[in-house]
Amino acid sequence: xxxxxxxxxxxxxxxxxxxxxxxxxxxxxxxxxxxxxxxxxxxxxxxxxxxxxxxxxxxxxxxxxxxxxxxxxxxxxxxxxxxxxxxxxxxxxxxxxxxxxxxxxxxxxxxxxxxxxxxxxxxxxxxxxxxxxxxxxxxxxxxxxxxxxxxxxxxxxxxxxxxxxxxxxxxxxxxxxxxxxxxxxxxxxxxxxxxxxxxxxxxxxxxxxxxxxxxxxxxxxxxxxxxxxxxxxxxxxxxxxxxxxxxxxxxxxxxxxxxxxxxxxxxxxxxxxxxxxxxxxxxxxxxxxxxxxxxxxxxxxxxxxxxxxxxxxxxxxxxxxxxxxxxxxxxxxxxxxxxxxxxxxxxxxxxxxxxxxxxxxxxxxxxxxxxxxxxxxxxxxxxxxxxxxxxxxx
Amino acid sequence: xxxxxxxxxxxxxxxxxxxxxxxxxxxxxxxxxxxxxxxxxxxxxxxxxxxxxxxxxxxxxxxxxxxxxxxxxxxxxxxxxxxxxxxxxxxxxxxxxxxxxxxxxxxxxxxxxxxxxxxxxxxxxxxxxxxxxxxxxxxxxxxxxxxxxxxxxxxxxxxxxxxxxxxxxxxxxxxxxxxxxxxxxxxxxxxxxxxxxxxxxxxxxxxxxxxxxxxxxxxxxxxxxxxxxxxxxxxxxxxxxxxxxxxxxxxxxxxxxxxxxxxxxxxxxxxxxxxxxxxxxxxxxxxxxxxxxxxxxxxxxxxxxxxxxxxxxxxxxxxxxxxxxxxxxxxxxxxxxxxxxxxxxxxxxxxxxxxxxxxxxxxxxxxxxxxxxxxxxxxxxxxxxxxxxxxxxx
Numbered sequence: 001x002x003x004x005x006x007x008x009x010x011x012x013x014x015x016x017x018x019x020x021x022x023x024x025x026x027x028x029x030x031x032x033x034x035x036x037x038x039x040x041x042x043x044x045x046x047x048x049x050x051x052x053x054x055x056x057x058x059x060x061x062x063x064x065x066x067x068x069x070x071x072x073x074x075x076x077x078x079x080x081x082x083x084x085x086x087x088x089x090x091x092x093x094x095x096x097x098x099x100x101x102x103x104x105x106x107x108x109x110x111x112x113x114x115x116x117x118x119x120x121x122x123x124x125x126x127x128x129x130x131x132x133x134x135x136x137x138x139x140x141x142x143x144x145x146x147x148x149x150x151x152x153x154x155x156x157x158x159x160x161x162x163x164x165x166x167x168x169x170x171x172x173x174x175x176x177x178x179x180x181x182x183x184x185x186x187x188x189x190x191x192x193x194x195x196x197x198x199x200x201x202x203x204x205x206x207x208x209x210x211x212x213x214x215x216x217x218x219x220x221x222x223x224x225x226x227x228x229x230x231x232x233x234x235x236x237x238x239x240x241x242x243x244x245x246x247x248x249x250x251x252x253x254x255x256x257x258x259x260x261x262x263x264x265x266x267x268x269x270x271x272x273x274x275x276x277x278x279x280x281x282x283x284x285x286x287x288x289x290x291x292x293x294x295x296x297x298x299x300x301x302x303x304x305x306x307x308x309x310x311x312x313x314x315x316x317x318x319x320x321x322x323x324x325x326x327x328x329x330x331x332x333x334x335x336x337x338x339x340x341x342x343x344x345x346x347x348x349x350x351x352x353x354x355x356x357x358x359x360x361x362x363x364x365x366x367x368x369x370x371x372x373x374x375x376x377x378x379x380x381x382x383x384x385x386x387x388x389x390x391x392x393x394x
Numbered sequence: 395x396x397x398x399x400x401x402x403x404x405x406x407x408x409x410x411x412x413x414x415x416x417x418x419x420x421x422x423x424x425x426x427x428x429x430x431x432x433x434x435x436x437x438x439x440x441x442x443x444x445x446x447x448x449x450x451x452x453x454x455x456x457x458x459x460x461x462x463x464x465x466x467x468x469x470x471x472x473x474x475x476x477x478x479x480x481x482x483x484x485x486x487x488x489x490x491x492x493x494x495x496x497x498x499x500x501x502x503x504x505x506x507x508x509x510x511x512x513x514x515x516x517x518x519x520x521x522x523x524x525x526x527x528x529x530x531x532x533x534x535x536x537x538x539x540x541x542x543x544x545x546x547x548x549x550x551x552x553x554x555x556x557x558x559x560x561x562x563x564x565x566x567x568x569x570x571x572x573x574x575x576x577x578x579x580x581x582x583x584x585x586x587x588x589x590x591x592x593x594x595x596x597x598x599x600x601x602x603x604x605x606x607x608x609x610x611x612x613x614x615x616x617x618x619x620x621x622x623x624x625x626x627x628x629x630x631x632x633x634x635x636x637x638x639x640x641x642x643x644x645x646x647x648x649x650x651x652x653x654x655x656x657x658x659x660x661x662x663x664x665x666x667x668x669x670x671x672x673x674x675x676x677x678x679x680x681x682x683x684x685x686x687x688x689x690x691x692x693x694x695x696x697x698x699x700x701x702x703x704x705x706x707x708x709x710x711x712x713x714x715x716x717x718x719x720x721x722x723x724x725x726x727x728x729x730x731x732x733x734x735x736x737x738x739x740x741x742x743x744x745x746x747x748x749x750x751x752x753x754x755x756x757x758x759x760x761x762x763x764x765x766x767x768x769x770x771x772x773x774x775x776x777x778x779x780x781x782x783x784x785x786x787x788x
Contacts, residue, residue, distance in 0.1 A: 002652040003660050003775075005736045025419070258396040266397050318736070342399045342712070347745070348738035351768060368762035374745060381397075 004318025009349045011141045011169050011295050011322060012191040013198055014339025016247075020195055023250035024243050031242050037234025039249055044231060046252035047202060050260070051186055052177030057204040058227045059248075061240055064168040064189030067201035069097050070222030071164050071185045074205075074213045075133060078102030082133040083124055083161075085116045085152075089142035089325045090166060094135040106131065112143045112328060113297075115290035118151040125159055133162040133184075138170030142325045144287045144297035144334060146174065153182040162209055168192060171202075172255065173267050173294040173338050174389075184209040190244060193267075193294065195251045195339045200244045267293040268389050269380035270337040270346050277350040277373025278335075281357070281365035286332045293389070294338030297324075298353070299331065301362045306330035309356045316359070317352035343377055398712025403743045405535045405563050405689050405716060406585040407592055408733025410641075414589055417644035418637050425636050431628025433643055438625060440646035441596060444654070445580055446571030451598040452621045453642075455634055458562040458583030461595035463491050464616030465558050465579045468599075468607045469527060472496030476527040477518055477555075479510045479546075483536035483719045484560060488529040500525065506537045506722060507691075509684035512545040519553055527556040527578075532564030536719045538681045538691035538728060540568065547576040556603055562586060565596075566649065567661050567688040567732050568783075578603040584638060587661075587688065589645045589733045594638045661687040662783050663774035664731040664740050671744040671767025672729075675751070676759035680726045687783070688732030691718075692747070693725065695756045700724040703750045710753075711746035737771055 008015050016024070029036050040059075047057035060067055072094075076082060080103050084094045087110035098105045108124050110116060116136065125131065134156060136147050149165055156163050162184040167176055171186065172193020178186045183206065190200035205213060205224065213224050223237060230237050255263055274296040275285055286297035300306055306323050310333060313319045324332040335353065337346050347370055358364045366372060380387045402409050410418070423430050434453075441451035454461055466488075470476060474497050478488045481504035492499045502518050504510060510530065519525065528550060530541050543559055550557050556578040561570055565580065566587020572580045577600065584594035599607060599618065607618050617631060624631050649657055668690040669679055680691035694700055700717050704727060707713045718726040729747065731740050741764055752758045760766060774781045 001648060002656050003736065005734075005738065007738065254395065262396050340399075342397065344399065344401065344738060344742035344745075347741060347764075351738075351741070351764075355772075367765050370741075370745075370764040371761050378749075 007319045007345055007348055009319060009321050009336050009341065009345065011334065011336040011338065012189065014191060014195060014336070015341060016197065017195055017251070017254055017340045019250040019254055020247045024197070024247045026243065026246050029242050029246070031236065031240050036242065039245060040231070040236070041234045043245060043248050043252055046256055049256065050172060050252070051204050053179045053186070053204050055204050055206060055210070056228050056231055057202050058224060058231055059236060059240060059245065060201045060203060060222065060227070061199070061238060062201045063198060064166070064187070064201050065093065066222070067187040067189065067203045068093065068166055070203055070219070070224060071187055072097050072101050072103070072135070073218040073222055074216055074224045075162055075164065075185060075209060076101060076103050077216055079104065080132045081106060081128060081130050082135055083108055083121075083128060083131050085134070085136040085147060086110070087114055087116060087143065087145060087147070088112050088137075088140040090137050090140055090168070094166065098135065113145065113286050113288070115145045116147045116152065118148055118155050121152055122155050125155070125161065131161050133164055135164045136166070138165050138167040138176050139173070139292040139294065141169040141292075141295060142328070144285070144292050144295045146170070146290045146292045148290065149176060149183065150181045157182060162212065169292065169294055169338065172263065174292070175260070175264055178204060178206070190248070192338050194248065195254070196244055196247050199241045200248065264293070265381060265383075267338070269377045270341065270343065271296065272380040272387050273343060273346050273373045273377035274335055274337055274350065276376035277369050280369035280372040281354055282363055283365070295334055295336045297332050297334045300333060301357070304357065304360050304362050306333055308360050309333060309353070312356035312359055313352040317348070317355065319349050319352035321349060321353065343374065347374065401713045401739055401742055403713060403715050403730050403735065403739065405728065405730040405732060406583065408585060408589060408730070409735060410591065411589055411645070411648060411734045413644040413648055414641045418591070418641045420637065420640050423636050423640075425630065425634050430636065430639075434625070434630070434639060435628045437639060437642050437646055440650055443650065444566060444646070445598050447573045447580070447598050449598050449600060449604070450622055450625055451596050452618060452625055453630060453634060453639065454595045454597060454616065454621070455593070455632060456595045457592060458560070458581070458595050459487065460616070461581040461583065461597045462487065462560055464597055464613070464618060465581055466491050466495050466497070466529070467612040467616055468610055468618045469556055469558065469579060469603060470495060470497050471610055473498065474526045475500060475522060475524050476529055477502055477515070477522060477525050479528070479530040479541060480504070481508055481510060481537065481539060481541070482506050482531075482534040484531050484534055484562070488560065492529065507539065507680050507682070509539045510541045510546065512542055512549050515546055515549050519549070519555065525555050527558055529558045530560070532559050532561040532570050533567070533686040533688065535563040535686070535689060536722070538679070538686050538689045540564070540684045540686045542684065543570060543577065544575045551576060556606065563686065563688055563732065566657065568686070569654070569658055572598060572600070584642070586732050588642065589648070590638055590641050593635045594642065658687070659775060659777075661732070663771045664735065664737065665690065666774040666781050667737060667740050667767045667771035668729055668731055668744065670770035671763050674760045674763035674766040675748055676757055689728055689730045691726050691728045694727060695751070698751065698754050698756050700727055702754050703727060703747070706750035706753055707746040711742070711749065713743050713746035715743060715747065737768065741768065
């Protein structure tokens with residue numbers, strides 16, 4: 001306990017800035033009071049900047065999966081056909097939620113570690129002209145891959161198919177301007193890019209999605225048209241986690257003080273730091289390209305136990321990273337760098353991972369892997385050539 | 395604000411552990427309540443373990459300098475002769491305090507960066523057989539040097555000269571067992587090794603020092619015999635900073651859960667990390683030997699501005715380090731690694747310092763200075779040969 005500070009480099013929950021923690025520690029306020037309504041309307045305006053939309057961004061008292069359910073239940077009716085991009089654990093979750101709603105699901109599957117190809121989507125749309133929606137992740141957290149949402153949106157432009165984007169490990173981490181790209185539904189959770197504890201989710205619909213939602217009989221709890229009407233008056237349909245809203249206010253102030261450009265530049269630079277550090281260790285990132293900006297998945301050398309590496313990172317160095325899920329269990333580790341994480345935290349995680357790998361019998365790579373990673377961080381932050389993001393220019 | 399977390403690597407105030415911050419955030423309790431008395435007596439027992447004494451350790455509502463003043467005013471009377479070891483800013487402070495009390499001061503001066511030599515003290519004692527006390531720092535914070543207090547104590551053993559030790563940047567950082575070494579007065583402040591904010595100081599006297607204190611007319615505020623009598627009943631003479639005492643309880647629980655051995659091993663290992671990292675950068679530590687365990691002073695290359703390096707560390711990397719004092723202003727920087735600081739914080743400080751030096755036109759040294767420093771950290775933590783402390787075995 002004395003030796004190591006606890007450092008949480010997981011894809012949610014993420015560490016909390018002091019400003020947020022102090023806001024969370026405030027005493028309870030009542031969610032029907034006028035002051036609280038004013039606060040709700042203030043953060044709502046800030047969330048619209050983050051989501052890149054003119055439409056309202058609704059807070060839901062749920063996890064991110066709750067918001068995914070809200071999207072499906074609000075935009076589609078039993079029997080409707082939807083296309084699901086399934087390239088990992090969270091793509092699969094779209095299918096499970098859609099099937100639970102009684103939808104016909106057409107899965108466009110990709111090997112874990114790959115991103116969706118917009119050309120495939122074009123073909124799939126031709127084969128499924130009756131599809132009502134396409135469900136995709138902005139960032140597939142299980143593999144560390146960013147799907148080309150902007151390109152997918154371009155393919156869907158005049159199709160009438162609603163583009164529903166799970167931005168849970170992407171919003172506040174990489175750009176995803178909803179209105180500009182033509183996204184019909186964007187949602188996220190509180191415990192990733194937003195630097196808050198879990199317990200809140202956020203969802204926004206496009207104008208045409210709102211028209212559909214108004215005519216769809218959804219769930220009692222996730223009633224988006226009613227939530228929109230309430231929010232216009234600074235209210236929520238049901239009791240909202242008031243301390244999380246107070247924390248959100250602090251988090252959004254922190255983000256918007258520096259601006260989204262700084263936030264995204266930082267996230268990309270952290271990605272380069274982690275990726276180059278991993279590569280300098282002689283390791284192979286699990287995602288070969290289109291890597292997400294908030295998480296680096298690392299293929300472990302054969303015969304190294306992922307569980308043992310993870311345990312050593314925590315017990316010997318105080319660094320908590322995530323393992324692989326399902327078929328990737330034990331084969332990869334995932335170093336998250338989202339939320340209130342900076343270059344020094346990622347540097348610590350790289351060192352902890354390197355030492356834990358060595359302690360588990362693996363090769364250690366270059367002697368200056370930290371400096372190599374940090375040089376890429378600086379280059380990416382400065383916008384030097386050769387280290388540009390490989391996705392936003394799609 | 396988004397890019398860098400603020401990291402405070404200064405010799406007080408130091409960062410605070412979460413347990414301490416939560417304790418500090420507790421509501422006020424009254425300092426005459428029975429529960430508070432019980433708390434005061436509990437932390438008192440813990441402080442005795444830290445100080446290595448059977449005598450009481452008194453809390454004073456003051457800075458560390460207040461406790462230095464309390465020591466001088468309680469143990470010496472105007473006209474008394476004392477020897478002061480002056481090897482830096484804080485040795486000089488002993489002289490100022492002693493002269494303010496009207497004492498005759500014999501200074502044993504050393505060039506800044508050097509530690510006292512016990513042989514010199516022997517000679518000085520022979521020349522000043524009427525000396526009543528010897529005032530020294532355990533750690534001279536201005537230069538980063540540890541004085542050989544154990545050896546000095548041995549020289550004073552049968553002399554009747556009271557050994558008064560300012561342990562402000564040493565207690566809770568390196569071993570200084572008061573009773574075992576034969577120290578007559580040991581004192582410290584709250585904001586260094588104790589992981590608390592400033593505002594409290596602690597002082598303990600030996601049995602023979604208590605006899606002197608009982609006969610000395612000291613100050614009204616720093617009345618140690620009265621404080622001792624109060625503390626026996628779980629009280630303080632005047633209002634004590636109750637929230638700092640609550641924080642102290644949390645800090646002592648944290649320290650003693652792992653034990654002093656772990657604490658000191660960590661501090662020594664951090665010293666090796668910083669020192670070897672600095673050396674791998676091609677820089678020269680200002681203190682060539684007897685270096686203190688909570689701070690590394692670094693001689694800057696000529697023509698590099700210390701103020702500019704410090705400013706860059708803070709502004710570009712979020713890392714706050716200290717500069718030199720008096721004649722060392724601009725010539726050295728001081729990287730503190732005391733209190734709630736771990737290996738990853740020191741690693742961050744090394745990188746920030748390296749980049750800031752490069753940005754100020756200095757040479758950068760080895761490409762793997764971080765890994766070199768961290769290798770020494772691991773070796774020191776594991777107790778490997780070649781990286782042992784060079785002082786405790788004196």
